[in-house]
Amino acid sequence: MNTEDKGEPFDILLVEDNPGDAKLALEALKVGRLRYEAHVVEDGKQAISFLRREGEYADAPRPDIILLDFNLPKKDGQQVLAEIKEDENLKCIPVVVFTVSKADEEILRAYDLRANCYITKPADIEQLFKIVRSIEDFWLTIVKLPA
Amino acid sequence: MINEGKIKLADILLVEDNPGDVRLAKEALKESKLLNKLYQVEDGIKAMAFLRQEGEYSDVPRPDLVLLDLNLPRKNGREVLAEIKADETLKRIPVVVLTVSRAEEDVLKSYNLHANCYISKPFDMEQFVKVVKSIENFWFSIVKLPPPGDK
Numbered sequence: 038m039n040t041e042d043k044g045e046p047f048d049i050l051l052v053e054d055n056p057g058d059a060k061l062a063l064e065a066l067k068v069g070r071l072r073y074e075a076h077v078v079e080d081g082k083q084a085i086s087f088l089r090r091e092g093e094y095a096d097a098p099r100p101d102i103i104l105l106d107f108n109l110p111k112k113d114g115q116q117v118l119a120e121i122k123e124d125e126n127l128k129c130i131p132v133v134v135f136t137v138s139k140a141d142e143e144i145l146r147a148y149d150l151r152a153n154c155y156i157t158k159p160a161d162i163e164q165l166f167k168i169v170r171s172i173e174d175f176w177l178t179i180v181k182l183p184a
Numbered sequence: 185m186i187n188e189g190k191i192k193l194a195d196i197l198l199v200e201d202n203p204g205d206v207r208l209a210k211e212a213l214k215e216s217k218l219l220n221k222l223y224q225v226e227d228g229i230k231a232m233a234f235l236r237q238e239g240e241y242s243d244v245p246r247p248d249l250v251l252l253d254l255n256l257p258r259k260n261g262r263e264v265l266a267e268i269k270a271d272e273t274l275k276r277i278p279v280v281v282l283t284v285s286r287a288e289e290d291v292l293k294s295y296n297l298h299a300n301c302y303i304s305k306p307f308d309m310e311q312f313v314k315v316v317k318s319i320e321n322f323w324f325s326i327v328k329l330p331p332p333g334d335k
Contacts, residue, residue: 151275
């Protein structure tokens, strides 16, 4: 994964159990200028399997960035975040928590668990598009990601 | 620093020893629509004193965001980053590493030390101003920062 500067697509892992939200996020990314490949998993267990390349995810790429919903079935997003950030091999991957909650408690918890940033998912579709594009612009064009 | 009103003043701490970069960052933030106050210190020891509100920094606010250069006199940026992220009262503050280095090793090390993001300083002045504006826009209008007054 040291070829992204040469035009390799970015791999984005979207951890989202709401199919509507996942679809919208993918559409928002699609209209962007960047080349990327988005991978969607819908629960916390799958997210960890994907990242550890277990079972059906043996061939999964290592994502450049993770968009993580907090409310997930099977293993919740906070647990997923904690596991990523405690794992020596995974902790450098930026995790953007992208979730509905605006509660202070959730925000603090996310930063305590070392989320790279916390973003509230807007209910309005146009706003959601705008926010996803901003995430893409910032993380994939301004930021230098770990190779 | 009363931040309770509707208009939130964004307090940004810039840890940077290069006067040219400081000037450019100030200019970039001055043009911003967002109300912000930029504080600047030029070495790692001062950065930690500022964050811990020690000595001459006893009355400074806790910053909402830290922009951290890696190459600093007295205490380098990696040490500052490690100390912030190991400190229970400071670790929530987002730290944006903003440095000239493009070395993969520095990038990886910074993320492993839990930098919130790593940005290579562009050499071009206009690009540098653009990047500072992007940082400000992203962290203060898109991101939800840790709520203040939680300590």
